[in-house]
Amino acid sequence: MNQVEVLIVGAGLHGLVMGKTYLEVCPGANLLVVDQASSIGGTWAEERIYPGLKTNNLVGSYELSDFPMDPEQHGLKVGEHIPGHTVHQYLHEFAEHFGLYEHILLRTKVVSATLLQDGSWQVTLNSLPISESAQPSVHNVFAEKIVLATGLTSEAYLPTFQGQDEFQGTILHSRQLAARAADLSASQNTVIIGGNKSAWDASYLAARSGAHVDMVIRPSGGGPSFAWPAYFKLWxxxxxxxxxxxxxxxxxxxxxxxxxxxxxxxxxxxxxxxxxxxxxxxxxxxxMDACIKKLNGYDEYPELEKLKPFITPFWMGNSLSILNYESNWFDLVRDGKIDVHIANVASLSKTKVRLSDGTILNADTLVYCTGWKAGPSAKLTPEGVMATTSFPTQPSGADSSLQVDVVESIYNMVPYLRTLPRRESNAPRVAECQCSTRKTNTKRPFRLYRLTVPSDRQYLSAKNLAFLGAHASIYTVMMAQVQALWATAFFLGKLEHLNAPNLDIESIEYNAIFDSVYEKIRRPKETGGLGDKYPDLVFDSLAYIDVLLRDLGLKVKRKKSFFKEMFEPYQLSDYRGLVQEWKRTRACTELKR
Structure with a gap:
């Protein structure tokens, strides 16, 4: 397969949904999905599922609208969190049902993608060997369009600390929790660096395996994740x-x-x-803030008080945690199996971790729960393409000037964002925090129109490049479906406002800049937000979906009455048959012409 219509990079949720959507709109399309993993699923690939891993989602909320998960078939009950291995199995069934496997190449890495003069791409693929003794094979594929659908969890961020080379124990990233589960189980003294969901998972795994766990959380960061029960009572x-x-x-x-x-x-x-x-x-x-703090009992035990979030739920991004464990996580703290430290890692030695407050910890295992690098999953060439495709790059002078205007516009629209305290009184003052090893992000965040396509005229005209999952959201599946349909419509020239002569490039570029600057204000890094890297959506996810639906000419209000529209939660079933609905709408529109 040397020539394809669409090349999708990534066989996780976003890549699979994009493949299914494009083939549903264009049956028989020459489409290729590549992924460097040994199995499909991305985050839920078989090799990345560690013991006890579950989604933050309950049964019925992590499935494709057109392919509901059968709880009984998977041994699940309503109200349960879905185990990771079940998600992987479900995605496997989804790929089989929609005939995606014949389009998928696993253990295949995109080395580079070169933009050609005719607007197509020459893509260099590296087929990874199954055995260490075998040599990788390199070959080229020519694609009319590329979708980068690797999301945000493909390349780990690994900080370096003074004395790290001297450390004699095991060092791993949270991405390796599945492959290195045996090492974690054998640990006696585990130091977890981070306060996000993966840090809570790793701490639970290690403590339940018999290790003493020290959880180290940066004082200058967003602090401990908000830890929400599956259900709670509010009012x-x-x-x-x-x-x-x-x-x-x-x-x-x-x-x-x-x-x-x-x-x-x-x-x-x-x-x-x-x-x-x-x-x-x-x-x-x-x-909401008072409810969750009372439920978790932060003030009832000194060590638990350290886990009290630095922020209110208003500032909360997707670093939140759902308490989906088999036993009470907080009991491990009360029993002395997990100690919490609000400090930076100052240095490492053979068997010790020294913290910025002078505390010295015994350690035979370090687990870096330090997140992911925000950047492209493939190298785009020639020189300059990376900047024009809106990847994070050093901001230009023109950018800086325009950003000042955009910032003022945002504060005029929502004045209280300028003065509302970002951190609570229990949070260390950022100015007083000792210097962290984490580098300040001086690059601009992802800047994509509708969070999906570059705002540069060249790519809007050629309609040859899109990004799926370059954001964080509490509603991954819901957004993946609508975004995939929007990207498909874009590729096919079916979004009228992005076609000549309707193309208003200045408005589109301003819109993309506005969204990226707003995210940086709305989800600042001192609150644990990721807005300085990419969009971080929680209560604003539904509003984003609405925007894409309006672009597609589809109904936004999808409930049967005003009362239900206002007070009934949106579910995946509300978007069932969306692709066929769009095809009917397009057929009617074109018939009227």
Whole structure:
């Protein structure tokens, strides 16, 4: 297969959904999906699933709208979190059902993609050998269009510490928890670096295996993750974080500019632009904050108090954690099996970790739960392509000037974002925190129109490049489906406002810049947000989906009544048959012409 219509890089959720969507719109298309892993699934590839791994999602909320998961077949019950191995099996069944395997090449890495004069791509692929003694084979494929669908968890970020070469124990990244599970189980003194969801998972695994765990959390970062129960009571009603964040009335409590042209925009304006509205707004977020802190009992035990989040739920991004463990995580702290340290790692020695507050920890295993590098999953050439495709690059002078204008525009739209405290009183003051080994991100964040395509005229005209999953969201599946359909429509020239003569390049570029700058303000790194790298969506996920649906000419309000639209959570079933719905809509539009 030397020539393909579409090359999709990544066989995780986003890549699989893109493949299914494009083939549903264009049956028989010459399409290729490549992934360097040995199995499909991306984050849920078989080789990345460590013991006890579960989704933050409950049964029914991590499945494709057109291919519901059968709980009974997988031994699941309603209200349970889905085990990682079940997600992998489900994605395997999905790929089989929609005939995707015949289009997939595993153990294949994209070395580079070179843009040719005719707008197509010459892609160099490296087929990875099965055995260490075998040699990799390199070959070229020519693609009309490329989709980079590797998401945000493909390349690990690994900090370096003074004395690291002297350390005699095991060092691993959270990505290796599956492959190195035996090493973690054998550990006696495990130091976990980080406070995100993977750090909570690694701490639980090590402590349950008999190790003493020291969890080290940077004082200058976002602090410990918000740890949410699967269900909790708020104002006397049983609910969950996912239900709140997918219910229209509660999404209005997020200041996202995307929502000012969507459903209930007047109510949103009232909440964010009037003094009475802001009182209601802040009462909502404070109620959630008080609820979760009381449920987790941070003030009941000195060591647990260190896990009290540095922020309120208003600033919370996708570093949040769901308590989906077999036993009470906090009991491991109460029993002295996990100690928490708010400090930086100062240095390492043979068997010790020295912290910035002078504490010295015994360690035979270090687990870096330090996140992922934000960047391309493939090298794009020739020189200069990386910048014009909106990958993070050093900002130009023109960028800086425009960003100042955009910042003022955002603060005029949502004035309280300028003055609202970002960290709580229990959080260390950032200015007083000792220097961390983590480098400051001086690069601009991802800058993509609709978070999907470059805003550069060259690519908008050629319609030959798209990115899927270059964001974090609490609603991965829901967003993946709509984004894949939007990208398919874009490739086929079916988004009218992106076709000549309707193409307003200045408006599109401003829109892309506005979104990236807003994300940096809305999810700042001192709150644990990732907005300085890529979009980090929680209560604003539904508003983003609405924007894509409007571009596609599809119905945004998908509930049967005003009451349900306002108060009933959106579910994946609300988007069932979306591709066929779009095809019918397009057929009617073209017939009228």
């Amino acid at each position: 006397g009603f049983k609910t969950s974080l996912s239900r709140l964040a997918s219910t229209r009335i509660f999404t209005c409590f997020d200041p996202s500019p995307l929502g000012y042209t969507g459903p209930f925009s007047l109510f949103r304006r009232f909440l964010h632009r009037t003094s009475l509205g802001r009182k209601i707004l802040f009462r909502f977020w404070r109620s």
